[in-house]
Amino acid sequence: MKVTVLTGGVGGAKLVLGLLRVLPAADVTAIVNTGDDFRHLGLHVSPDIDTLLYTLSGKANRAQGWGREDESWSFLETLRDLGGPDWFQLGDRDVALHVLRTARLAAGEGLDAITADLTVRFGIGAAILPMANARVATQLETDEGLLDFQHYFVARRCVPRVSRILFDGAEAALPAPGVLEAIARADAVVVAPSNPFLSIDPLLAVPGIRSALAETKAPVVAVSPIIGGKAVKGPTAKLMDELGIRLANASIAAHYADFIDGLVIDQGDDAPDGMAVARTATLMRDDEDKARVAQAALDLAASIAGR
Numbered sequence: 001m002k003v004t005v006l007t008g009g010v011g012g013a014k015l016v017l018g019l020l021r022v023l024p025a026a027d028v029t030a031i032v033n034t035g036d037d038f039r040h041l042g043l044h045v046s047p048d049i050d051t052l053l054y055t056l057s058g059k060a061n062r063a064q065g066w067g068r069e070d071e072s073w074s075f076l077e078t079l080r081d082l083g084g085p086d087w088f089q090l091g092d093r094d095v096a097l098h099v100l101r102t103a104r105l106a107a108g109e110g111l112d113a114i115t116a117d118l119t120v121r122f123g124i125g126a127a128i129l130p131m132a133n134a135r136v137a138t139q140l141e142t143d144e145g146l147l148d149f150q151h152y153f154v155a156r157r158c159v160p161r162v163s164r165i166l167f168d169g170a171e172a173a174l175p176a177p178g179v180l181e182a183i184a185r186a187d188a189v190v191v192a193p194s195n196p197f198l199s200i201d202p203l204l205a206v207p208g209i210r211s212a213l214a215e216t217k218a219p220v221v222a223v224s225p226i227i228g229g230k231a232v233k234g235p236t237a238k239l240m241d242e243l244g245i246r247l248a249n250a251s252i253a254a255h256y257a258d259f260i261d262g263l264v265i266d267q268g269d270d271a272p273d274g275m276a277v278a279r280t281a282t283l284m285r286d287d288e289d290k291a292r293v294a295q296a297a298l299d300l301a302a303s304i305a306g307r
């Protein structure tokens with residue numbers, strides 16, 4: 001059963017890990033948000049790709065969600081001593097990945113090819129595709145001006161009030177090789193419980209992806225990021241308030257209405273009208289939780305497909 005999953009951020013990576021506990025790795029393709037990518041100290045950093053590489057290879061710092069478990073900090077300490085910017089914490093092992101990726105991009109390799117090679121080197125059987133090879137940068141119009149994603153998310157800790165979210169470069173971007181095929185040929189497509197506005201919308205802004213999702217014969221199922229009427233850690237709830245969107249599954253269903261067929265919601269939450277739903281405890285604390293939520297999404301997709 002070929003499954004394609006749209007993901008970004010820490011929450012999305014948890015669901016992908018859950019899918020890999022219930023499916024053969026070779027049957028899973030993750031299409032990953034690259035709107036958070038940025039150049040820092042001349043290095044090309046791809047946080048959502050790296051979070052997935054670390055999570056799926058068991059190397060992630062599980063408490064933080066991002067970065068690596070077995071990390072050391074000589075680079076950052078020396079950078080700080082030399083007066084460099086230390087607001088974005090780069091561990092020594094993490095820096096090696098950014099240096100290598102930056103060098104390979106400079107040599108003309110595509111982000112997709114680099115990521116495919118890294119996936120193999122991390123021993124990951126699933127396919128990890130960036131949403132696009134070209135630069136697409138999530139930017140936020142806030143009461144502190146136009147902020148790049150990482151300055152909003154890390155430097156300012158999501159404090160500024162957001163009025164609009166932009167995806168700079170999206171209109172000129174093409175889906176990365178394999179992305180449209182992964183959507184068209186899937187037996188099921190899952191939208192992970194990532195932040196819809198910061199992690200999924202950049203994907204949908206790449207021309208061709210949204211229409212491929214609407215046209216695929218595969219059932220498309222989203223896992224709601226709302227749990228118990230709230231959004232799990234991260235800025236989703238605050239953003240929805242600032243964007244004037246009600247914090248409810250009905251809002252999530254409406255946000256994805258033109259391409260999803262079903263929604264997995266938390267057992268205590270309201271079901272949106274006119275949408276196939278499956279209920280389960282959607283908080284993913286341990287690997288069993290992740291597998292259960294993933295299975296609930298696959299079961300819902302199967303029931304929609306009439307299997």
Ligand code: FO1
Nearest residue numbers: 009010036046047050066067087088089154
């Ligand atoms: N998030 C933070 O809150 N603080 C950091 O210092 C930080 C460093 C960092 C380094 C590499 C990386 O791949 C991710 C990092 N993140 C950090 C997380 C990152 O900002 C987010 O994971 C995504 O961009 C949004 O999910």
